[in-house]
Amino acid sequence: METTHPLAVVTGASSGIGYEPAGQFAEHGFDLIIAAEDDALAPAAATLTGHGTRVKAVRTDLGTRDGVEELHRAVTATRRPVAAVAMNAGAGQGGPFLRTRLADELKIIDLNITSTVHLAKLPLPRRSRTS
Template identity: 40%
Template sequence: MVFRKFAIITGASTGIGFELAHLAAADGYDLLVAADEPLIDAAATDFRRHGVEVQSIEADLSTLEGVDRLLAAANGRQADLVCANAGRGLGHAFLDQDVADWRRVIDTNITGTLYLLQKILAPMVGRNDGKVLITGSIAGFIPGTFQAVYNGSKAFIDSFADAIRNEIKDADGVTVTTLMPGPTETEFFDRADLLDTSVGQQEKDDPAKVARDGWYALLAGKAHVISAWKNKLQAVAAHVTPASILAEQHRKLAEPGSGEVS
């Protein structure tokens, strides 16, 4: 019987999560992958070409029940590595958004993520072994005009990851790494209804490159990684620029109609 390492990766149907799952499979990890869409099953077929066992589950990770379904699918198998990558965006003015829409952003990006982390970190800390990658964002450094709920949720996640990392620092065999990408070429902008904005139309980072940056930082046990130099510079600038200026700059990027759709 072959005993392989086991990884759980959420938001793995497309984008950064899809690329992270490929990297894990190529490194010999059996996978449990999840997303809130049927495409996750096709993605799982792609991951199997690396010769590892792959189980896929379609689950709404904005709910505690969905996270419980994901964890139950592991059948008690110990997770050596977890990538908490599931996330949801939302564009347009906050006052124009439906409550159900902005609540789902918060429930996916914060509530579901924290519930998953609490469930998987407890046994990792108990055995003093495990690696976790949390997908935050440099958006968490910037007041997100016309993306207020999304940016706010990522500010929470970035801060939470730093706090929980310190709380468990005595479990030196457990690492928590925060991946903080900038705008990345994924389905995020379509799903968040941001295609008619400047940020939706601009050139974005390659999700495979972003995933590699996160993966290598995860394996090295680093606390943070910001993918791409321009994002690192933006993160530095965000710490010294007044919030009012940052908010106005973000307006120019995310205001509906600010981009030209051909």
């Protein structure tokens, strides 16, 4: 993928808060790697491509370690420097605390916190971090 456009990575880019920065990057001449786990990812990628930008959609569950690693592999495979990252993948839980399931809340923590830290650490030089 040879291009002079900068590359941006946007998570949660299929709709809502994540889709908006993806659109802004596309409008400002960035190529994109977008990630989400839902069916809306492909239509979002098609719309963003309409801005004249190259878009690679990675459908993966960023709430899992494997999902984060899959996105990282897709970014690395481009052999391009990443100019910007917008980490917007996330979910919430409504309702009274005593009525929500612990498993659901832990899954939200994995997506909103654990995966964000994991993804942020991956591109850092090995000598600067420990595994």
